[in-house]
Amino acid sequence: MTVTALLFASYADALGREQLSLDLPAGATVRDALERLRELPGGTSLPPAPLVAINLAYARPDAMLSPGDELAVIPPVAGG
């Protein structure tokens, strides 16, 4: 299946991109997707357990992904 990964702020700087497609086996979790991102150039600078969101809502690392999901990897937030 294919999911869209989004990167922001310092994470986007580290990996040099803001968006990419990931091909993952059926049943893959957030954790699996993060492992794949860590293999990319600059990917080792992602922390062990970053905040993530699936389809605009925060999700846990063991959440299962579905085809077409939007998975966002979220640096420490600093709004306000």
Added chain:
Amino acid sequence: MTVTALLFASYADALGREQLSLDLPAGATVRDALERLRELPGGTSLPPAPLVAINLAYARPDAMLSPGDELAVIPPVAGG
């Protein structure tokens, strides 16, 4: 000596006036002035120990008055 007494809101309504002069003996206190006010028509509706101010600052019932002082008898405040 003469002091000016000021009445406000419900106290002014009760005594039918907002300002009057009181002739008091030298050394008179706030408490003495209040006794004098209670003898006036409507004066019995003043509470036993109302808030008072001398010359724009809150004062205690045993504070001594001086000639020319402005003594204000202050109903429960309700600003804001």
Added chain:
Amino acid sequence: MRSAIVTRPIDLQALLAEVARHANGATLLFVGTVRDVNDGRAVTGIEYSAYGAMAEAELGRIVAEAAERFGTTDIAVEHRVGRLALGEASVAIAVAHPRRAGAYELSRWVIEELKHRIPVWKREEYVDGTREWLDPTAAKEPARP
């Protein structure tokens, strides 16, 4: 810092401008307005009256104490007197502080002191045409139906 008893509508934008400084990260504006109901009675307006000279003096003392206590002079307060219609602002407190925690504590401190200390009274006017001086120290009457 500045405080005043006024007889005209309060200009909120102007109060905010008075406390704006680049060292501040948080600005808080409190506005007290005339409510349409109090203790279950329908209110049509409020007449605010004050011992003007002392209210100005006491408000100035509160603001000076707040400045010392919270370490900022970015405080502007106005209390309006006279007859106010529903929804009109009777009091506005603008404060600014480097940090939001300081702004909230400062703002709350000023409104509580103001409510307890400044010689201002209000006479509420009710739909039945009667009016009454409010006494916050009086025991509440039983709730009306």
Added chain:
Amino acid sequence: MRSAIVTRPIDLQALLAEVARHANGATLLFVGTVRDVNDGRAVTGIEYSAYGAMAEAELGRIVAEAAERFGTTDIAVEHRVGRLALGEASVAIAVAHPRRAGAYELSRWVIEELKHRIPVWKREEYVDGTREWLDPTAAKEPARP
């Protein structure tokens, strides 16, 4: 109630008007502004960036939760993104409540949730021309001279 991520200056007067109702006795406006110093470094501006769609969604969830928790829908929030100069408002929260205690608690609750939950990041720009993403979870560096 209403919340939005915006790219234009926040109109504070408009936010206040949105929460005005005659049932309310207390209105509180919180404004977060860009400070000229952070952790001892002179700041010249901040670039706010957001995961826009999620920031809108999360802000909407915060406001809905606040409405339920505090029993009022008189809440209007805007967070601005893009490059902001010193003193400009990055966030404004207008709330109104029958009583002042409720207004203060509600306002504070919304800003704390917002700071912890909405996916917004800021890159500070310093007088020396450098710029840096802020990480509120990072250990503070030792104070600079």
